[in-house]
Amino acid sequence: MLSDHVDGLALVDHHVHGAVKGPLDRTGFEQLITESDRPVPPWMSTFDSQLGLAIRRYCAPLLGLPAHASADDYLAARAHADVNSLFLRAAGVSDYLVDTGYLGDAVTGVDELAKLSGSRAHEVVRLEAELEYVSTQESDVAAVPDALVRRLEERTGGAIGLKSIVAYRYGFDFDPAEPSSADVLTALDRWYSSGAGRVADPVLLRWLLWTGARRGLPLQLHVGFGDTELQLHRADPALLTEWLRLVEPLGTQVVLLHCYPFHRNAAYLAHVFPHVHLDLGLTTMYVGARAAAVLAEGLELAPFAKLLYSSDAWGPAELHFLGAALWRRAVSSVLDGFVAQGDWSADDAVRVATLWGRENAVRLYGLDQR
Numbered sequence: 114m115l116s117d118h119v120d121g122l123a124l125v126d127h128h129v130h131g132a133v134k135g136p137l138d139r140t141g142f143e144q145l146i147t148e149s150d151r152p153v154p155p156w157m158s159t160f161d162s163q164l165g166l167a168i169r170r171y172c173a174p175l176l177g178l179p180a181h182a183s184a185d186d187y188l189a190a191r192a193h194a195d196v197n198s199l200f201l202r203a204a205g206v207s208d209y210l211v212d213t214g215y216l217g218d219a220v221t222g223v224d225e226l227a228k229l230s231g232s233r234a235h236e237v238v239r240l241e242a243e244l245e246y247v248s249t250q251e252s253d254v255a256a257v258p259d260a261l262v263r264r265l266e267e268r269t270g271g272a273i274g275l276k277s278i279v280a281y282r283y284g285f286d287f288d289p290a291e292p293s294s295a296d297v298l299t300a301l302d303r304w305y306s307s308g309a310g311r312v313a314d315p316v317l318l319r320w321l322l323w324t325g326a327r328r329g330l331p332l333q334l335h336v337g338f339g340d341t342e343l344q345l346h347r348a349d350p351a352l353l354t355e356w357l358r359l360v361e362p363l364g365t366q367v368v369l370l371h372c373y374p375f376h377r378n379a380a381y382l383a384h385v386f387p388h389v390h391l392d393l394g395l396t397t398m399y400v401g402a403r404a405a406a407v408l409a410e411g412l413e414l415a416p417f418a419k420l421l422y423s424s425d426a427w428g429p430a431e432l433h434f435l436g437a438a439l440w441r442r443a444v445s446s447v448l449d450g451f452v453a454q455g456d457w458s459a460d461d462a463v464r465v466a467t468l469w470g471r472e473n474a475v476r477l478y479g480l481d482q483r
């Protein structure tokens with residue numbers, strides 16, 4: 114049976130964050146099951162969403178509650194459970210690839226995530242955070258370019274990949290060419306004179322992307338929906354086409370994360386460019402009962418060797434579990450449908466699910482050599 118195989122598959126969650134430390138009250142929990150960073154209006158609950166219903170359906174039984182238990186009962190049971198280790202272990206993930214660059218102090222680090230989950234955990238280093246760190250250590254602007262290269266060498270010694278949030282900080286409609294040293298110095302000067310801090314200058318962001326691409330590690334890019342900092346129409350990966358063409362000769366593998374609602378554009382890019390891969394992480398759990406429909410769209414054009422699994426969970430460990438649980442359910446449903454209509458063999462369905470959930474990531478990140 115395909116679903117038995119998929120349910121038992123040890124997944125590689127190739128883009129994830131830590132689990133939140135300590136208890137969460139209702140407000141705190143509700144704020145972490147939405148991509149909105151605004152206070153939840155008093156007349157609504159974020160439990161009334163695809164993700165909220167999925168939590169009540171799929172997480173409640175792990176706390177000993179009936180499926181679809183109320184949000185109040187759910188949160189009461191949660192308060193008395195060891196939720197991090199419970200949900201992390203139930204996810205069935207062999208390897209977590211952890212982006213430590215977003216509010217890292219509020220959530221478990223790489224080693225702690227490994228301990229709680231009983232899985233392996235590897236670090237993904239966020240480029241923007243490293244330049245911001247360098248700016249706190251280096252007062253001489255002219256020394257920053259070398260200092261950044263040294264810092265990336267140090268930080269990526271044991272790391273498995275790099276990540277960029279240029280989509281958040283600017284958008285993909287940047288000049289795709291590598292900036293000249295003179296342009297970088299001028300931009301650094303401007304940034305330092307305004308007190309440095311959060312890097313949002315398009316010249317610096319694309320310099321970081323190029324510098325990251327030159328490291329040679331797989332480079333993950335946030336694509337598509339996210340929180341209110343984003344201008345969604347500028348996070349369409351089609352805008353990256355020329356940049357992808359320009360970095361192709363470097364041989365660096367580029368991974369488009371989340372991608373919704375541009376997952377069809379991402380699948381097209383993965384189709385035509387040998388160095389482009391994609392996942393539907395974050396998307397899968399946020400669309401909940403619609404996950405099969407959205408995953409099926411990802412499967413239209415993307416070569417099966419280019420699809421990756423991730424949860425992109427940050428915060429409540431329910432998300433680390435749900436990303437996996439909903440992915441398994443949706444993939445089984447979609448591929449079973451292809452088999453039932455006579456288009457795919459059962460063996461091909463098993464093989465493609467295994468590539469998507471595990472083997473593509475093992476190859477891309479060299480996990481079998483770690």
Ligand SMILES: [Zn+2]
Nearest residue numbers: 128129212425
């Ligand atoms: Zn993420």
